[in-house]
Every structure is written in structure tokens, then in C-alpha cells.
Amino acid sequence: MKKILFLLFLLSSTFFFSQEKKKDSIPKWKVHGRFKFLFNQANFSNWVSGGQDNIAGNLNINYDFNYKKGKWNWDNKLITTYGLSHLSGKGYRKTNDRIEYNSLLGLKSEGFWFFSFFTNFKTQYTRGYDYKPTPKLPVSDFFSPAYLSFGPGFLWKKTDDFRFNIAPATVRYTFVSNEFSGKFGVENGRNTAFSLGFNFSGYYKFEAMDNIDIENILAVYSDYLNNPQNVDIEYQMNMFFKVNKFINMNITLHTIIDSNASKRVQFREEFGLGVRYSFHNKVTY
Helix, strand or coil, X not given: CHHHHXXXXXXXXXXXXXXXXXXXXXXXXXXXXXXXXXXXXXXXXXXCCCCCCEXXXXXXXXXXXXXXXXXXXXXXXXXXXXXXXXXCCCEEEEEEEEEEEEEEEEEEXXXXXXXXXXXXXXXXXXXXXXXXCCCCEEEEXXXXXXXXXXXXXXXXXXXXXEEEEEEEEEEEEEECCHHHCCCCCCCCCCCEEEEEEEEEEEEEEEEEECCEEEEEEEEEEXXXXXXXXXXXXXXXXEEEEECCCCEEEEEEEEEEECCCCCCCCEEEEEEEEEXXXXXXXXXXX
């Protein structure tokens, strides 16, 4: 009887192991789309302390489509956001404008380490202006600038919410139109600039407390060929306060240090109450 039980246990264990191995070898797609709309409005009438009527809206769509099979891991993220405000007497002004695609392909090595290859592309939708002078001055436009970066490296990934990638041989192309030639690190009379450097990117998201999540995104780049001491840094922190399934509050702090784009530190802060909706969330085997 003991021999029969042992044989059954051995067969069941072998079957379970083979099933797990088989499942692990099956390609798996995990897709998640998120739509977010933030709205702000202020109106004044006979307000003694003063004020300016304004209305603002910000539309954001994040789309993740990630692939796993055996030792292969391929994470893709599309970020697109656009915001406008209307100030009484001054008209419409852009408050946010971004198109960004990130791809990170990894082949598992040991522990949490992967051999990796990353691709990043980012630009904006519409024309940007400096409103301080009169008349206003154009400072950017669609594909001016646009950045394309890619390169091999090493990925450390514990979970989808905690990872960093090191790419010591990153190629980066900067694109501008004829109008903005001579800016954003592109030589006068040219439309593209080439650089080779070191890239570090990190992502960390955690739950600070019930219904409050904090997301941290960091990117660091140093160009070996042109002033490597001028390190480009981009850091973004997003705080999500969940009110219910559809309503949430959001705080964004976004900082950019890039001497080719601006001699000053760029900073953006955003706060709003809005609607958040997951329109595509599934796992496909």
C-alpha cells in the first residue's frame, strides 16, 4: 500500500512540474490601458482680493502591453498626455504635452538580473510658446525636439513595480525642424544630432497607505562625446489618491535638467480631481 501511495505521489508531482513548466513556456500577454481626465475651474465675481477666471483640462492615456515567455520579458509602455487652460483675457494656453514610448526587452540571467535592450522615443503634439515677450515666441513644435534612444544593457527587475536598467552604450538621436535648427543640442543648419552615452532608468511604485499610491520615474543620461559632465536628469513623481473606482485625485511633480534644452531647471507641478478608467485590462495566453 505504501509503495502504491509513493508511486501515486511521484506521478502527481511529475505531472504538476511538467504542467508548470509547460505553462511557463506558453507566451503570455498582459495588457492594461488607463484613461484619466483632470479638470480645474475657478470663477470670480466682485471678489475684493482679486482673481482671474480660468478653466483647465488634462487628458492622459497610459497603455501597457507586456510579454513573457520562459526567460524572455518584454515590457512596453505608451504615455500620451495633453492639457489646455483658458485664462480670461489671455485665451488658451498649453499646460501639458507629451508623447512617449518605452520598450524594454530582457533575457533572464541570474536572480533578478536580465540582459536587456531598451528603446525610448518622446516628442510632443503641438507648438509651444514663451509668453513673457510680446509678441509670444515659439520655442518648440511637433517633432521639434524629438528624442530617440536605444542600447543594450543590464536590467534588474524584482517586480513590475520595482526595476532599473543600466545601459552604458546608449545611442541617442535628437531631431528638430529647420525652424529650430541650432537648438536642443543640434548644430546650426542641421536637423539631427547624434550622441553616445550612459543611460540609467528606474521605476518604483508603492502603496504609501490605503488608497494612496506613489509612482517614481527616473532617467539619467550622460553624453560621452559632448560635455559628459553635463548630466541630463528627468524625475517624475505621481501621487494617486483613490476616492472610488472612477474618481481620483492626482499630484504630479516633474523636474528636468537638460542644458541643451534650457540653462535653467525645468519644473512642472500639477494637481487635479478627475475621472480614471481602465478600458483594457486582460491577460492572454
